[in-house]
Each structure stands twice: as structure tokens, then as C-alpha cells.
Amino acid sequence: xxxxxxxLPSFDDIYLFxxxxxxxxxSAAAQFSGLQRSKVSRRLQELEKALGHxxxxxxxxxxxxxxxxxxxxxxxxxxxxxxxxxxLLMRDHHxxxxxxxxxxxxxxxxxxxxxxxxxxxxxxxxxxxxxxxEHHVQSLDLRRSNIDLQILPSYIEPLHNDYIQQRLIxxxxxxxxxxxxxxxxxxPDNVTQLDQFHLxxxxxNKSLLPQGLNYQLFSDDLxxxxxxxxxxxxxxxxxxxxxxxxxxxxxLVEVLPRKSFTDLTITLIYPTPHYLPEKTRAMxxxxxxxxxxxx
Numbered sequence: 001x002x003x004x005x006x007x008l009p010s011f012d013d014i015y016l017f018x019x020x021x022x023x024x025x026x027s028a029a030a031q032f033s034g035l036q037r038s039k040v041s042r043r044l045q046e047l048e049k050a051l052g053h054x055x056x057x058x059x060x061x062x063x064x065x066x067x068x069x070x071x072x073x074x075x076x077x078x079x080x081x082x083x084x085x086x087x088l089l090m091r092d093h094h095x096x097x098x099x100x101x102x103x104x105x106x107x108x109x110x111x112x113x114x115x116x117x118x119x120x121x122x123x124x125x126x127x128x129x130x131x132x133x134e135h136h137v138q139s140l141d142l143r144r145s146n147i148d149l150q151i152l153p154s155y156i157e158p159l160h161n162d163y164i165q166q167r168l169i170x171x172x173x174x175x176x177x178x179x180x181x182x183x184x185x186x187x188p189d190n191v192t193q194l195d196q197f198h199l200x201x202x203x204x205n206k207s208l209l210p211q212g213l214n215y216q217l218f219s220d221d222l223x224x225x226x227x228x229x230x231x232x233x234x235x236x237x238x239x240x241x242x243x244x245x246x247x248x249x250x251x252l253v254e255v256l257p258r259k260s261f262t263d264l265t266i267t268l269i270y271p272t273p274h275y276l277p278e279k280t281r282a283m284x285x286x287x288x289x290x291x292x293x294x295x
Contacts, residue, residue, distance in 0.1 A: 013047040014076050016040055017055060021073050022144045025063060097279040098128035104150040107135040107220045109266070112242065118290045122283060129279045137203065137220070142271055148280045149287075154265035163269050166284070168291040170263040172240045176252040181232040188235070191260055198234030200225045209237065209261075237261065266291075 019029040020040065030037040048055050055069035065073060109115050123131060139159040140147055151168075152158065158165060177197075188194055191209065198216035201209065202225060216234050219225060222242060229236035229243075230251050246252040268287050270280065 009047050009050040010043070013043045013050075014072075016043055017047055017069075018073060018076055020044065020056070020063065021065065021069075022146070024144070026058075096128055097126045097277070097282050099277065099279050100130045100132060101149075101279045101283060102132045102134065102147045103283065104134045104136045104140055104145075104147045106137055106151060106153060109151055112222075112239070114241070114290065118286060121290075122286055125286075126279065126282055129282075139269075142269070148270065148277075149283060150269040152267050152269055154267060158269050163271060166268040166270075166288065168266045168268050168287060170265050172258050172263050173237050173261045174240045174243060174247075174258055175235060175237050175255040175261070176229055176243055176247070177235040177255050178230055178232040178251065179253055181229075181234065182253060182255070184232075188255060191256065194235065200228055200234045200236035239264075 016029065016033065016035075019033055020026055023029045023032055026040050026044070027037050030040045033040070044056065051068075051072075053068040054066050055072060057064040057066060105115070119131070119133070122129075134147070136150070137156075139152060139156050140150055141159050142148070142150060142163065150158075185197060188197060194209070195214055199213060200217045200219075201213075201215055202218070202220045202222060217225070217228065222238060225236045226238060226243060226246070228234060229238070230246060235255055240258065243252055247254065268284065270276075270284065276284065
């Protein structure tokens with residue numbers, strides 16, 4: 001389709017191509033780069049002519065990479081990201097963290113007091129950073145999703161092996177129920193007997209339980225599971241730090257020993273740390289400090 005040309009492709013055009021792929025469209029890349037959409041489209045065509053290959057298949061709603069386009073993106077994206085990150089780091093070095101920081105977390109973590117306190121402290125210390133928190137339960141391509149940091153439970157693998165993985169904390173879980181529920185329905189002696197009871201669980205602790213169990217309710221809303229357990233609707237497996245006060249007040253009772261369940265490891269995921277912007281570095285350091293102080 002394209003004839004080979006002797007002129008070398010423009011590095012600016014390659015950068016625009018990477019932006020188009022990362023932002024999943026010409027319009028979004030044009031908005032990000034401050035250029036007109038027609039200009040971005042024209043420069044992509046010039047790049048394809050210079051390389052002698054079609055890189056993108058354009059449709060009315062999206063773009064798709066050709067085999068050559070996918071190869072070029074993987075070859076070019078990391079060096080370009082490194083150069084851009086390095087220039088941003090030099091510009092922002094020894095200055096107040098600013099810009100937009102995007103963090104992806106599991107919905108369950110966002111409901112905990114420790115995370116709320118962490119975010120409150122970050123906002124107080126970094127007043128010029130706009131913080132965007134998204135709830136995701138799956139691993140993300142951080143570069144293409146424009147996400148700076150992601151928190152993942154240990155049973156979900158990062159999408160790319162070159163991401164930094166920082167283990168934050170191991171969270172113990174407790175199987176609990178209200179005294180009234182246990183008085184009416186009895187008390188299981190081990191995890192294999194849980195099928196005889198109304199079981200309340202989430203995807204985050206389902207991996208800690210034997211396979212094949214039947215669930216009365218399956219939800220990622222830990223506060224909902226906590227309230228239902230307190231009101232006597234079933235037995236719930238919940239993070240110990242979430243229900244310790246309920247146990248002290250007698251609202252919930254531990255049904256099985258904590259050693260019956262494996263701790264859930266929470267991991268902080270982010271791209272290579274060589275050129276972390278100050279806004280990102282501040283959040284990484286705060287995560288480490290906060291979770292290292294927890295018992």
C-alpha cells in the first residue's frame with residue numbers, strides 16, 4: 001500500500017503515533033498534545049509513508065494496530081516514555097509536586113479507614129496535585145490507561161513484568177457472625193462446614209476459601225457485608241482491621257481461628273522508578289510509610 005521512501009521518519013511523528021495508541025484514538029491524542037485532529041492524522045499518514053507500512057486501521061469509533069504498528073509501538077513506547085519522564089523530572093526537580101495523579105485501587109480498599117486517612121494526608125501535604133482515584137479489580141496497562149499507581153491483591157498478576165511491585169501489607173482475615181445468628185444456626189467447627197450456613201463473601205476473600213462453596217451473598221462492598229453480618233444475616237469473612245471494634249463491642253464473634261485463612265497480600269504497582277515525577281514519588285513514599293507502620 002505504501003512505497004518505501006528514503007527519508008527518515010520524524011521522531012515527532014513517532015511520538016504522536018505512540019500518543020494515539022496510548023490514548024486509544026486520534027482525537028484524544030490531538031487533545032492531549034494540543035494539536036488539531038487533522039494535523040495529527042496527516043502526520044500519521046506521513047509516518048506510514050516514510051516507513052512504508054500501514055500502522056493503524058482506522059474505524060469510525062476506534063483504531064486498531066496492524067502487525068507492523070504493534071511492533072513499532074512496543075519498540076518506541078518505552079524509549080519515548082523514558083525521555084519524556086526524564087525531561088519532566090528535570091523540569092519538576094526540587095519543585096512542589098503538581099499536576100494530576102491517577103491511582104487505581106480495589107473498591108474494597110477504598111472503604112477502609114487507613115486508606116481514607118492516607119488520602120487525606122496526601123491532599124494536605126500536596127495541595128497543588130489533583131488526585132483522581134479509580135476503582136478497578138483487574139490489572140491495568142498503566143501506560144495506556146494513564147494510571148500512575150495501582151494497588152492489587154496478591155492473587156492478581158500485574159499486566160507487565162517490568163512494573164515495580166512493592167508489597168505493602170499482609171491483611172489477616174476473620175470469619176465472623178453475630179451472636180444471635182450463631183445462637184439460632186449453630187457454630188461451624190471448620191471451613192468444610194461453611195456450606196451449611198449463609199456465607200457472605202467478596203472476590204477479595206473468595207480466594208482464601210475452599211472452592212465449591214455456596215454463597216448467600218457475593219459482594220465487593222465490605223461495608224455491606226459487615227452490616228449484614230452484624231444484623232444476623234450470615235457468616236462473613238472480612239479483614240480483621242475492619243471488624244476489630246465490632247468484636248470488642250460484642251457485635252460480632254469470631255467463628256473460626258484466624259490461622260484457618262491465608263493472609264491477603266496487598267501490592268503497590270507502578271512503572272520503572274528511574275524518572276518518577278515528584279507527585280508520584282510523594283504518594284509511593286506515603287504508601288510505604290503508612291503501611292509499614294501498621295501492625
